Amino acid sequence: MGIILWNYIDCRKLFLLDILKKLPQWLTRIYTLFLVLVSWAIFAFDSIKDGLSYIKILFGFGSNDIFNHTSLYLLYTNILLFLILIIGSTDIPKRLWKHVNNRFSKISWIAENVFLFLVVVLSIAYLVDQSYNPFLYFRF
Numbered sequence: 001m002g003i004i005l006w007n008y009i010d011c012r013k014l015f016l017l018d019i020l021k022k023l024p025q026w027l028t029r030i031y032t033l034f035l036v037l038v039s040w041a042i043f044a045f046d047s048i049k050d051g052l053s054y055i056k057i058l059f060g061f062g063s064n065d066i067f068n069h070t071s072l073y074l075l076y077t078n079i080l081l082f083l084i085l086i087i088g089s090t091d092i093p094k095r096l097w098k099h100v101n102n103r104f105s106k107i108s109w110i111a112e113n114v115f116l117f118l119v120v121v122l123s124i125a126y127l128v129d130q131s132y133n134p135f136l137y138f139r140f
Contacts, residue, residue: 081126 021108038055045051056062075082087093101108 020031023031026121037058041051041058043053053062100111104111
């Protein structure tokens with residue numbers, strides 16, 4: 001598996017890098033998301049057959065529905081996390097931090113440390129909350 005990934009990285013540097021630099025940013029993000037989804041499917045399953053069937057369902061091909069009771073439950077229970085991730089993927093946190101840093105420059109280091117502490121505590125809380133082991137590499 002490592003050889004395949006290494007060869008992909010070499011091919012990307014040789015051939016795709018110039019093409020990706022010329023494409024619009026939104027298209028390169030879609031390309032990256034596609035590769036991330038497929039890569040996680042490769043690492044998440046023990047057999048190629050299970051991984052390929054998951055990828056087919058992921059892109060709408062297959063016998064399973066895209067939305068069912070389980071997916072709606074997971075969406076409902078993780079809505080706060082999704083909202084945080086959506087806001088975090090924009091430039092809103094950067095602009096907010098610049099505003100806070102300019103306005104309260106003397107105590108901005110306190111706000112930064114409190115924020116980082118909250119991120120660590122929330123990360124640990126989400127890890128403890130999960131009923132499975134999130135570290136895929138422990139299986140290899």
